[in-house]
Amino acid sequence: MMVQTSRLTLESLTSEQWAAVAEGRTVNGAPDYPTEGDLVAAVLVAAGDWPAGDWGPLQVRRIRDGRVIGGVGCKGEPDADGRVEIGYGLVPSARGRGYATEAVLGLLEWLRDAGVRQVVAECEEGNLASMAVLRRCFFTEASHVHATTWWTRGLSHE
16 A cells, blocks of 8 residues: 655555565665654554555655655554554654644545545554644544543545
8 A cells, every 4th residue: 555645745654665664674764763662563563463555554755765764553443333542753864843633634534435434543641742733633632541641533535
């Protein structure tokens, strides 16, 4: 799968490609790629605990220079109610430019077209940048568990 936004491509990788990321072997990654979150996702996919492809993590690549700057994606297929959990993160050198919001909005558009009805995301309390991304993407706070806030957004299918 590949989703293109105005400045980014969101690309699925095979399990073997994620295994390479887990080992620190990347193609045209930003100097500070992969992030800790990308490494965790890569290990989970390589181990078979998360899917590769449409319902797994995607690499976020800038179109202008082809650099991999982070990840966005699902943590598995939608449940019986059409709900899916997403995650996202960017390398520090790419933050503050609207890329995370653009990547999440691109993913949400694809998820809506794929029939997903609700999207959830978790965010650690105090992560103001991530909370701002979720607000810009029209998520609302749903619940708090310890130091984690769960956010939700419905996707209309009109």
